[in-house]
Amino acid sequence: MTETVAAPTAPAPLPDLADLADWPEYALAHGLTDGLPVYPPTPERVAALVTASGRPGDAVLGAIPPADRIATVETVAANAVMAGVTADQFPVVLAAVDAMLDDAFNLRGVQTTTHGCAPIVVVSGPCVARLGFATAESVFGASASHASMAVGRALRLVLWNLGGATPGEPVKEVFGHPGRLGTCIGELADAAPWPTLAEANGAAPGHDAVTVFAGEAAQSVAFWGAHDDPRERLSRIADVMAALGNNNTHTMGECLVAFTPAEARHLAAAGLSRADVQRTLFDLARRRLDVLRPPGPLRPDHDPAHFYDWWPDWVDQTRPDTLVPCVSSPESVLVVVTGADSIPWAAVCPGWGHLGGFAVTREVQW
Amino acid sequence: MVIELVDPRGRPADVSGARLAVRPATPVRLGFLVNEPGRVAGPSFGRYAEVLDGWLRDRFAITAPAVTGFKPVLSRRADADLLDRYSECSAVVNGLAK
Numbered sequence: 407m408t409e410t411v412a413a414p415t416a417p418a419p420l421p422d423l424a425d426l427a428d429w430p431e432y433a434l435a436h437g438l439t440d441g442l443p444v445y446p447p448t449p450e451r452v453a454a455l456v457t458a459s460g461r462p463g464d465a466v467l468g469a470i471p472p473a474d475r476i477a478t479v480e481t482v483a484a485n486a487v488m489a490g491v492t493a494d495q496f497p498v499v500l501a502a503v504d505a506m507l508d509d510a511f512n513l514r515g516v517q518t519t520t521h522g523c524a525p526i527v528v529v530s531g532p533c534v535a536r537l538g539f540a541t542a543e544s545v546f547g548a549s550a551s552h553a554s555m556a557v558g559r560a561l562r563l564v565l566w567n568l569g570g571a572t573p574g575e576p577v578k579e580v581f582g583h584p585g586r587l588g589t590c591i592g593e594l595a596d597a598a599p600w601p602t603l604a605e606a607n608g609a610a611p612g613h614d615a616v617t618v619f620a621g622e623a624a625q626s627v628a629f630w631g632a633h634d635d636p637r638e639r640l641s642r643i644a645d646v647m648a649a650l651g652n653n654n655t656h657t658m659g660e661c662l663v664a665f666t667p668a669e670a671r672h673l674a675a676a677g678l679s680r681a682d683v684q685r686t687l688f689d690l691a692r693r694r695l696d697v698l699r700p701p702g703p704l705r706p707d708h709d710p711a712h713f714y715d716w717w718p719d720w721v722d723q724t725r726p727d728t729l730v731p732c733v734s735s736p737e738s739v740l741v742v743v744t745g746a747d748s749i750p751w752a753a754v755c756p757g758w759g760h761l762g763g764f765a766v767t768r769e770v771q772w
Numbered sequence: 773m774v775i776e777l778v779d780p781r782g783r784p785a786d787v788s789g790a791r792l793a794v795r796p797a798t799p800v801r802l803g804f805l806v807n808e809p810g811r812v813a814g815p816s817f818g819r820y821a822e823v824l825d826g827w828l829r830d831r832f833a834i835t836a837p838a839v840t841g842f843k844p845v846l847s848r849r850a851d852a853d854l855l856d857r858y859s860e861c862s863a864v865v866n867g868l869a870k
Contacts, residue, residue, distance in 0.1 A: 422775075423777060512847060758847075
């Protein structure tokens with residue numbers, strides 16, 4: 407006997423809303439927001455964003471997991487309106503949704519994992535300055551940038567309303583972090599001595615692009631007591647990257663490292679290119695095998711039965727003194743220059759490890 | 773007066789026409805699908821599956837060998853080839869984590 411799978415049930419139609427004054431409570435009562443207030447997605451405002459995109463409203467971007475509801479330009483616009491996105495910002499939202507649907511990002515996993523990784527949106531190109539994305543003080547948080555807050559919130563609402571990303575069921579994230587409410591930063595180009603992350607990921611120089619990466623909250627790296635030697639300074643970043651409790655340290659994957667313009671200039675003045683920084687961090691951010699996987703009753707030795715098969719073959723798992731890198735390759739260190747152009751500083755956003763959430767870049771289609 | 777709104781929740785993906793595998797009323801074959809092949813923290817799902825397999829065999833008089841396998845990457849869906857191996861199973865137990 408076989409059975410035909412019933413089509414997934416569409417959400418119950420929204421009841422009538424008689425008065426816009428009731429909208430905030432209505433949105434909460436019907437689960438249209440994660441708790442923060444939102445604007446009402448009226449047809450006129452949604453149509454304005456659709457028109458600005460230059461694409462048909464029914465153009466399909468894909469199904470947003472885990473609920474697998476269809477993201478069209480119109481439904482994404484409805485969520486963008488709720489977040490306060492303006493017409494000139496909306497193409498950035500569409501590019502970010504498209505990037506998150508790339509298989510490398512593993513959005514289904516990012517949405518439902520127990521781990522506290524959340525989409526970090528990095529905007530690059532001339533639109534960063536033109537639209538006012540956050541690049542200065544408080545770049546990862548309350549930056550007072552409407553563009554960053556609105557675009558970040560729009561993506562969160564897409565994942566909430568179209569993806570059905572409700573904590574508990576199906577989202578199993580144990581702790582999470584405030585960045586899941588929406589994280590969107592701008593990447594500095596003029597003040598940075600290196601190519602941008604977007605360019606490193608294939609975007610044409612000078613073009614507007616969006617990169618999405620699933621990362622933990624930004625962790626501060628201050629250069630207390632450090633000399634000017636680049637390797638010594640980078641070792642402090644490497645120490646945070648290879649923290650014993652994060653996924654990268656045990657499974658590799660990717661890690662985002664943000665440098666303030668002052669620190670980036672310092673390293674560049676010492677002769678380090680972007681690739682040099684990546685290589686040095688790849689070499690320094692390592693842990694001994696016997697620290698990562700100490701012997702114990704259930705794993706008394708380095709028998710191949712206990713090997714981690716997610717590590718590449720060049721990691722010698724038979725030796726306790728093998729130094730295991732915390733990212734898959736030098737290119738897996740996602741270097742971004744942003745933040746206050748005041749003093750040298752850095753920040754590390756560990757990733758989800760080898761499990762997904764890998765950086766995906768899309769050029770913005772205006 | 774009714775305020776018009778665009779529903780931000782969209783519509784579900786269309787999976788009509790997809791078919792469920794045969795599910796006999798009495799279990800005849802069990803499947804165990806492990807999410808992670810490596811031993812991250814302990815004896816893992818493998819040992820648990822052995823115990824559960826024996827218990828279910830006794831209870832339902834199952835004689836057919838169980839189908840076992842693991843996903844290459846725990847965070848991703850099993851691919852179609854892997855799922856096909858379980859198509860004759862009456863029930864599949866999925867080990868989610870450690």
